[in-house]
Structures are given as structure tokens and as C-alpha cells.
Amino acid sequence: MPKLIKNDQISADNWLLVEGSEENQTIPEGDVIVPLTLFLAQQETLLASSSNTGVWLDSSESPELIADQLQNIDMIAINFPAFTDGRGFSYAQILRGRMNFTGELRAFGDFGIDQMFFLKRCGFDSYLLPDDKDPAGAIAALSSFTDTYQTAQDQPVPAFRRSI
Amino acid sequence: MYQYNDFDRKFVKERVDQFKDQTHRFLDGQLSEGEFLPLRLQNGLYIQRMAPLLRIAIPYGTLSSKQARKLAEISRKYDKGYGHISTRQNFQLNWPALEDVPKILGELAEVEMHGIQTSGSCVRSITADPFSGVAQDEIEDARPYAELLRQWSTLHPEFAYLPRKFKIAVSGSTKDRAAVHFHDIGVIMAKDENGETGFEVLVGGGLGRTPVIGTSIRRFLPKQHLLTYVEAILRIYNQLGRRDNKYKARIKILVRALGAEKFTAMVEEEWQHLKDNPSTLTEAEIKRVSAFFEPPAYKQNADITKPSQLDENKEFSRWYLNNTKAHKQAGYRSVVISLKPTGMPPGDVSDYQMEQLADLADHFSFGELRTTKEQNIVLPDVEKSQLFEVWQVLTDNGLATANIGTINDITCCPGGDYCSLANAKSIPVAEDIQRIYDSPKTLEQIGAVDLKVSGCMNACGHHHIGHIGILGVDKKGKEFYQVSLGGGVGTDAAVAKILGPSFSQAEVAGVVKKITDLYLEQKIQDENFIDTYNRIGIEPFKEKIYAKAH
Ligand code: SF4
Numbered sequence: 001m002p003k004l005i006k007n008d009q010i011s012a013d014n015w016l017l018v019e020g021s022e023e024n025q026t027i028p029e030g031d032v033i034v035p036l037t038l039f040l041a042q043q044e045t046l047l048a049s050s051s052n053t054g055v056w057l058d059s060s061e062s063p064e065l066i067a068d069q070l071q072n073i074d075m076i077a078i079n080f081p082a083f084t085d086g087r088g089f090s091y092a093q094i095l096r097g098r099m100n101f102t103g104e105l106r107a108f109g110d111f112g113i114d115q116m117f118f119l120k121r122c123g124f125d126s127y128l129l130p131d132d133k134d135p136a137g138a139i140a141a142l143s144s145f146t147d148t149y150q151t152a153q154d155q156p157v158p159a160f161r162r163s164i
Numbered sequence: 165m166y167q168y169n170d171f172d173r174k175f176v177k178e179r180v181d182q183f184k185d186q187t188h189r190f191l192d193g194q195l196s197e198g199e200f201l202p203l204r205l206q207n208g209l210y211i212q213r214m215a216p217l218l219r220i221a222i223p224y225g226t227l228s229s230k231q232a233r234k235l236a237e238i239s240r241k242y243d244k245g246y247g248h249i250s251t252r253q254n255f256q257l258n259w260p261a262l263e264d265v266p267k268i269l270g271e272l273a274e275v276e277m278h279g280i281q282t283s284g285s286c287v288r289s290i291t292a293d294p295f296s297g298v299a300q301d302e303i304e305d306a307r308p309y310a311e312l313l314r315q316w317s318t319l320h321p322e323f324a325y326l327p328r329k330f331k332i333a334v335s336g337s338t339k340d341r342a343a344v345h346f347h348d349i350g351v352i353m354a355k356d357e358n359g360e361t362g363f364e365v366l367v368g369g370g371l372g373r374t375p376v377i378g379t380s381i382r383r384f385l386p387k388q389h390l391l392t393y394v395e396a397i398l399r400i401y402n403q404l405g406r407r408d409n410k411y412k413a414r415i416k417i418l419v420r421a422l423g424a425e426k427f428t429a430m431v432e433e434e435w436q437h438l439k440d441n442p443s444t445l446t447e448a449e450i451k452r453v454s455a456f457f458e459p460p461a462y463k464q465n466a467d468i469t470k471p472s473q474l475d476e477n478k479e480f481s482r483w484y485l486n487n488t489k490a491h492k493q494a495g496y497r498s499v500v501i502s503l504k505p506t507g508m509p510p511g512d513v514s515d516y517q518m519e520q521l522a523d524l525a526d527h528f529s530f531g532e533l534r535t536t537k538e539q540n541i542v543l544p545d546v547e548k549s550q551l552f553e554v555w556q557v558l559t560d561n562g563l564a565t566a567n568i569g570t571i572n573d574i575t576c577c578p579g580g581d582y583c584s585l586a587n588a589k590s591i592p593v594a595e596d597i598q599r600i601y602d603s604p605k606t607l608e609q610i611g612a613v614d615l616k617v618s619g620c621m622n623a624c625g626h627h628h629i630g631h632i633g634i635l636g637v638d639k640k641g642k643e644f645y646q647v648s649l650g651g652g653v654g655t656d657a658a659v660a661k662i663l664g665p666s667f668s669q670a671e672v673a674g675v676v677k678k679i680t681d682l683y684l685e686q687k688i689q690d691e692n693f694i695d696t697y698n699r700i701g702i703e704p705f706k707e708k709i710y711a712k713a714h
Contacts, residue, residue, distance in 0.1 A: 062403065084202060084285070086325025090402045093322050098437045112195075114186060114203055121321035134194070145178050147171060149315040150391075150443065152322065157442050159171060159315070160449040 002108070003135050006126040008142060010135050013128070015054055015075065017108070033077050033106075036061050039069075047072050056108070059087045063095045070101050077128075080109035089122045096123030096153045116141040123153035165226050165532055166311050166456045168276045176273045179280060179319075183207050184266040191263070206286055206324065208254075208279025209265055217582070218257045218265060219282040220272060224292035224310040224334070225253035225535040225542075229522040232533055234275040236518035242268055247518070249503060249511040251575060251626055252331070253291050253535040254282050258582055280318060285326045287317035287398070292334045293341040294534040297457055298498050298544045300490050303353040304361050306336035308454040309390060312445065316391045323398050327405035328413035330398070331370075340654030343537065345369045345378045346629060348415045349397060354384055362386045367397060367427070368419035371623035375659040376416040381428040388445040389435075395443065396435035400427070459493070460530035460545055466495025467549040480555050482604055483566035488551060499529075499543040499554060500536070502565040502573060506598040509591045510576040511539030520561045528554050537626070538575050540568065571613040571680065572598045575626055579619030579636060580643070586619035588636025588643035589669070593617055596673035610680050613693045616651075629653055631694045632679060633660040634672060645672045649679070649705060650697050661702050664710055675709055682708045 004013040018027065018034045023041035027034060032046075033054030039046065046053045054075035055066060066073065076095060078088040088107065095101040107119050108128035116138050119127060129138050149159045168176070183203070190200040204210075208219040220235070227235075235255055239247045242264050248256040260268060272278055282289050292310040293299065313332060317323070323330070333347040344350025350366040363385045369378025385393050397415075404422075406412045419427045474481045488497040501521065504510050513521075525533050525543055528550050534542040546554055558564035567573050574597065577583065579590025594617050601607050616630030620637075627633030629651040637644050644666040651660030667675055680693070682705055687696045697705075 083199070084325050085407055086285075086323070087403050087407075089322045089325065090399050093399070112199060113189075114195075114199070115325075118319075118321035118324055144182050145319070146174060148321075149175075149318055150320055151441070160452070161442055161446065 002128045002131050004126060004128055005135060005138055008139055010139075011126075015052075017056065017077065017128075031074075033075065036065060039066070039073075043069070043072075054104075054106075057088075057091060059085045063091050063099060063101075067099060070095075070099055073101075073103060075104035075106060076101065077106040077108050078124075080107060080111045080115075083109075083111045083115055089118060092119070092122040092124055093153065113137045113141045117144040121148070121152040121154050165228060166223075166307075166453070172276070173273075175318075176276070176278050176280075179207075179278060180266065180269045180273050183269060187262070187266050202284050202325070204265075205284030206281055207265075207269065208282040209262075210283060211262075215259045216262050216265065218260045218268065218279060219250065220255040220257070220277060220279050221282045221289040222254050222277075222535050223314050224290055224296070224307055225294045225537075226307065227533045227535060228275075229525040229531045229533065231275045231277055232518050232522040232525065234272065234277065236515040236522070238268055238271060239518070240515040245516075246512050246514045248509070248578065249513065249535050249539045249541065251511075251537050251539060251577065251624055252282075252288070253294070253537055254289060255535070256578075258578075283329070285328050285330075286324050287320060287326075287330045287332065290314050290317070290332050290334065291342055291347075291537065293336055294536040294542050295341060295489065295498060295544070296336050297459065298491050298493070298496075299337055299339075299341075300492055301339045302336040302492075303338075303355060304336050305454070305457050306334040306342075306353060307457045308450065309351070309353075309363075309387070310334045311453050311456070312390065312449070313394065316394070316443070323402060326398070326402055327407045328410060330401070330415065332394070338655065340657075341536075343626070343629060343653045345653060345657040346371055346375070346626075347378065348401075349394060350378050351385075351390070356384050356386075360386060363390060365393065365397075367431075368416040368424075370414055370416045371626060371628045372414070373411055373621045373623075374414075374416065375623070375628040376420070377657050377659065378416075379419060379424045381424065381431060387450065388447075389439060390445060391443045392438040392441060393431075393435055396431050396438055399434055400430050460532075462493045462496060462545070463547060466493070466547050468495045469548070471548055471551050473552045477552075479559075479564075479566070480552060482608075483555055483564055484551060486566045486570065487564075487568045488546075491545070493545070495548050496545055497548055497551060499546050499551070500568045501541045501543065501558060501563050502568050503540050503563075504567055504573050504598070505562060505565040506572065506602070507595055509578070509581070510574050510594055513541070517561055517563055520557065520563070524554060524557055538573060540573070566604065567607060569612050569614075570601070570607045571610055571615050571632075571676075572601050572607060573615075574598065575614075575616040575630065577618050577625035579617070579625075583619060583624075585622060586636060587621075587638040588619055588645065590617040590619040590625060590634075590636055593634060593636075593645060593669060593672050596669075597676050600673050600677050609684065611692055613680070614651075615676070627651075628659045629657075630660060631697070632676060634676075637666055639666065643669055645669065647672070647675055647679075649702055650694070652694060656694070663702065664706055678709050679705055 031052040052074040056077035106126040333342040351363040365382040366378035529543040580586035618625030633648040648660035
């Protein structure tokens with residue numbers, strides 16, 4: 001089982017990740033993270049339910065596609081089909097920066113210890129760490145560097161504007 | 165030059181620790197080859213045909229004597245006593261052991277050096293005009309901006325996993341010595357009508373399989389917006405650049421697919437969201453960084469007359485003419501040290517030579533050296549009256565080859581002798597060519613010719629932009645060479661045209677000889693090779709070379 005890392009620790013995962021691209025598949029009860037196609041097709045049902053709604057974006061699905069619905073979405077998960085596919089880093093920056101998304105932003109898919117620091121910097125705050133990765137190492141890697149040159153979601157002011 | 169503060173030092177140290185841990189995990193089997201690959205690449209470590217290759221960053225080609233000594237020491241201790249200046253101004257070790265690499269990086273960190281982002285699909289170490297700050301023709305020194313870009317791009321969290329490598333070059337002068345038209349982003353210093361400094365921004369240039377001249381997407385970008393604008397370009401590229409085919413993954417393909425107009429519009433729109441955010445450069449920061457690049461304490465009354473030895477000493481005089489360049493400061497010249505003596509792999513420098521150069525820099529050039537994309541080393545600030553002494557020391561150390569700017573100043577990638585991607589060897593071809601032009605008189609006659617050799621389509625030898633370009637190709641498992649003509653940079657930016665069917669290794673030098681023979685026959689007055697070529701075109705060359713023997 002992949003482990004969820006949240007608030008710098010292993011946490012219980014209350015969300016159910018729904019896969020499959022069928023537009024009319026039945027959505028399970030509870031807090032679900034549905035694929036974009038499903039969300040767009042069954043938005044009304046989802047929003048009417050009392051559970052929380054999450055949407056997951058594949059690496060080819062820009063957050064622009066849900067820009068208008070963000071206020072109805074409690075969490076967004078971004079898939080990393082391969083850890084070398086870095087589109088999700090930009091999506092996170094856009095969601096947090098320009099679109100002011102404040103809900104949970106989760107990374108899932110293929111990533112590991114060595115991507116954690118960058119993920120955090122871009123605005124992710126939860127990580128569904130693949131099974132074969134060491135959670136302690138991943139948590140430690142969230143603070144690989146004490147400080148950084150450029151701005152990102154964790155540091156809105158570049159080093160050169162701070163007196164360091 | 166730029167000096168690390170506590171922040172920089174700590175940062176590089178943490179990077180060393182991080183890589184040490186990553187290497188351990190790899191050697192322990194916790195990280196797969198595939199997982200370790202981008203991590204080692206982004207620290208400069210390739211696994212090559214013979215051994216690992218470690219590429220050490222020399223940001224925008226600026227090196228202190230202390231750093232040069234450290235490179236010499238490392239070459240001696242961990243390698244075979246020599247290193248190689250790459251066409252991106254970096255320093256490569258060809259034979260380090262993988263287990264030693266974290267140690268090497270640790271030692272480099274002591275002198276403010278590292279291998280960060282010298283390879284991999286990320287923003288690569290920034291290159292710039294090696295004569296920044298000393299060239300007479302520059303609008304403003306490019307180095308502060310190159311340094312600002314270096315800091316901004318270092319471990320940028322959003323751009324560590326781009327579709328492909330991403331190269332940025334900065335030129336302070338329209339007389340481009342940084343090949344800005346052939347980078348993913350090229351910025352050239354410019355002034356607007358009010359005399360404010362800024363940049364022209366070019367995007368989508370590149371060499372490799374598909375050589376493209378960059379498109380100017382902004383005529384003038386006020387300097388304070390440099391980082392946010394570059395960020396906007398990269399954000400578009402990171403999202404839309406192709407990831408399904410590595411040959412189509414560079415930004416040049418994206419710009420072409422979208423069309424320059426659409427691409428520009430997208431960048432401008434993205435930039436509207438970033439413009440004026442805290443990454444916008446402040447006057448104070450530009451000033452702070454520029455202060456590191458203030459001119460050194462030049463002698464105000466330096467002798468401006470030509471060195472007296474020029475009249476008596478022919479060899480010195482030839483060297484002076486070819487290897488020293490005009491300087492901003494009266495009484496000074498920049499010295500280009502040729503790493504192209506015939507028979508040595510172009511760009512190679514021994515540990516001992518590196519130490520001599522460090523000493524020379526300390527005694528005669530304010531402790532600073534520069535590396536060039538032509539794979540030579542520059543002493544930027546030498547007093548004219550001391551040139552003779554410098555030349556003598558260089559002569560004693562096999563470093564006074566007077567061939568800068570000539571056809572023998574060959575830019576040449578490591579090719580099949582070292583590189584696992586090569587189709588053909590490149591070093592022996594360079595040597596064959598150098599052997600034809602074996603007298604100073606011939607070299608003088610032929611004058612300025614930029615000849616460049618790459619061992620494969622990746623074009624690390626920049627063959628597309630050579631006046632004469634030579635490319636190693638594979639023809640039914642045999643090494644062949646394609647010859648092209650007419651490449652250039654700056655205001656003459658052009659991609660060289662292929663002459664015709666390729667040649668065997670034994671033929672190449674003879675073909676080059678025919679090319680320069682034709683030039684000598686056809687040249688009018690003091691026309692340079694490239695002028696003659698541009699006037700008469702490629703046809704006469706084709707005829708001469710492919711003419712059936714009668
Ligand atoms: S051009 Fe090809 S052969 Fe030469 S160094 Fe680059 S990849 Fe290797």
C-alpha cells in the first residue's frame with residue numbers, strides 16, 4: 001500500500017482514489033478523488049453530495065481545465081506517470097500561485113525521496129508515496145536544503161530580497 | 165568575480181551531502197539505475213564509454229586562479245592528470261571513479277565549485293561572452309545577469325524535470341561571442357530609446373539534430389524583468405514541450421509547432437501573472453551582484469604603446485596578433501591561450517598547465533581566467549608591457565600556440581574516443597586537418613576560419629555554426645564525415661549548408677584543403693573565408709570537391 005505523507009508524517013488516508021475514464025460510472029460513497037473526465041461529467045451529483053470532492057489531474061491535464069470550478073473542489077491530486085514528467089510541478093505552482101487554490105494538493109504516481117523537496121516547494125502538501133519508497137527518507141527529504149535562491153510556494157520572497 | 169556568501173556556501177554543501185546520500189542509496193540498491201540517472205546527471209555525472217565523466221560547472225566561463233589550481237589538483241588526484249574544456253565553457257574529467265565523485269564534489273565545494281545542472285533535463289549552467297567586462301564593444305557586462313540567472317535557475321523546483329535540456333546564454337554585446345542565437349534562450353544586452361538597459365530575448369535556437377536560429381520574441385525587456393520573463397518561457401515549455409519523443413522535446417520544436425507568434429503571445433500572457441512579483445530584480449540587487457564584477461585595479465598610466473619586442477621577435481609578434489585581443493582599458497589586452505597545439509585533443513589541459521595558468525593569472529591578470537566555447541582559456545586583463553613575459557612562460561609550457569581564430573583553432577567534441585553517443589571519432593580528424601596547415605605562413609594566408617567538428621548529431625562540437633563544419637556520421641557501420649559550409653553566429657548567424665555526400669576519415673583533411681584552396685583562388689583583396697563564401701555561394705565548392713577526376 002502506498003503511504004500518505006501529510007504534515008511531515010505518515011497519516012491516515014480518508015480519500016478514495018477513483019480510477020477509470022468512464023464518464024457514467026457510479027461514484028462510490030465517501031470522500032472521493034475522481035478523474036477529471038468523471039468530475040466534468042458528473043459535477044452536479046458530486047457537488048450535491050455531502051462528502052468532500054477531490055479531482056485528480058493526469059500530467060496532460062492542465063489545471064486551466066478546472067479553473068472555474070476550484071471553489072467547489074476540496075482537494076486536487078496530480079498524477080506523476082513517470083517521475084521524470086515534470087508537468088505537475090508547474091501545475092502546482094499555477095494552482096497555488098495564480099489560481100489561489102487553498103485545498104489539499106496531493107502528488108501521487110511515480111515519485112520518490114528525491115522529488116519530495118521540489119514537490120513541497122511547488123505547493124504540494126500531501127504525498128501518496130509509492131509502496132517501495134522509504135517514508136522516513138521521504139519526510140527527511142522535505143527539508144533537504146535550509147534555504148533556496150528563488151521563490152516558490154514555500155517562500156514568496158527570493159533570497160536577494162531577504163537579508164541573508 | 166562572484167564570491168560566495170554564507171548562503172551560497174551552505175547551499176552547495178547541502179547539495180554535496182544530498183548527492184552523497186543519493187550515491188549511497190544507489191550503491192546500496194535502494195535507487196534503481198533509472199532513478200539515479202537524472203540525479204547524477206544534474207550533478208554533472210555521466211556514465212561514458214570508458215568510464216564516468218564528471219562535468220564541473222564554470223558558470224559563464226569565469227574561473228579564479230584558486231579554482232583553477234583545485235581543478236588541476238583534482239585532475240591529478242582522481243583522474244589521469246588532465247581535463248577538458250567543453251564547448252559550454254565547463255570542465256570535464258574523463259576518468260573519475262563513481263565512488264570518488266561525492267568526494268570530488270566535496271573538494272570542489274571548498275573553492276565554490278560544483279557540477280550542478282551541467283547535464284540532465286534541466287536549466288543548464290549559464291554561458292556568456294568570455295570577454296564580458298573587457299570587450300570594447302559591449303553595451304554592459306553580461307556577467308551580473310548571468311550570475312543572477314545562475315542563482316535563479318539553481319535547483320529551481322519547478323524546472324528540474326523538463327522535457328529536455330535547456331540552455332541559456334547571455335551576451336553583453338551585439339557582436340555575439342556567446343552564440344545566443346543557438347540557445348534555448350539567448351539574451352542580448354540592449355538599450356531602449358531612453359538609454360535604459362535591458363535585453364532582447366531570443367527563444368528556440370539550437371543545434372543538434374534540427375539546427376534552428378532562435379526567434380526574437382521580445383525586442384526589449386527592461387532588465388529588472390529578466391527572471392520573471394525567463395520563468396514565463398520555461399513554464400510554457402515545461403507544460404507543453406513534447407515528452408513522447410526526445411528528438412522533438414527541445415523548445416525549438418514547440419516554438420515551431422505553435423508558431424512564433426502564438427508562442428510569444430502565450431509567454432506574454434503567462435508573464436502578466438508574474439510581472440512585478442517579488443522575483444523582479446531590484447536596483448539594489450543588480451548593484452550588489454554587479455559589484456562583484458567591477459573592473460580590477462587597472463594601472464591608470466599603463467603603457468599604451470605596442471610591446472617593443474614585436475619588431476624583433478617574429479613568433480611573439482604572430483602570437484600577439486592572433487592570440488591577444490583589444491581591451492576596454494588603455495594599455496591592456498586580453499590573452500587567449502590556445503589549447504589547440506597540433507596533435508593534442510582540442511580543449512585538453514594538463515594539471516601542470518592549469519597550475520601554470522593559475523600562476524600567470526595571479527601575476528599578470530588579477531587572478532582571473534575565463535574559458536571559451538572555442539575550448540580555450542583567456543587571461544582577461546594583461547598589461548601590454550607584460551605580454552612578452554607572459555608569452556615566454558606560455559612558450560615554456562607548450563601553451564603559446566599562435567593559432568587563435570585560424571583554421572587550426574578547431575572546436576572539437578570528445579567524439580568516439582570518449583563519448584558513447586558518437587558515430588565517429590572527432591579528435592583524429594581535427595589532428596589530420598591541423599597537420600595540413602603546418603606552417604605559420606599558410607595559417608596566415610588562410611586567415612580567419614572557424615572550423616568545428618562533432619562526432620554525432622548532438623553537435624557538441626557546434627559544427628552547424630562553423631564556417632567549415634564536420635560531422636561524424638555512421639554509414640553502414642563505418643565512420644564517415646559530412647562537411648558543411650557557411651555557419652556563423654551573431655549578426656551573421658547562419659546554419660552551415662551541407663556540401664554533399666560524406667567522406668571517409670582519410671579524405672576529410674584533403675577536402676578541407678580543397679575548400680581553402682578554392683578560397684585562396686577566389687578571394688578578392690583582403691576578403692575573409694566567410695566573405696568569399698557568402699559572395700560565391702556553395703556551388704563552386706561542390707564543383708571543386710565532387711568534380712570527376714579527368
Ligand atoms: S557531439 Fe556526439 S560524439 Fe560529440 S560529444 Fe556530443 S554526443 Fe558525443
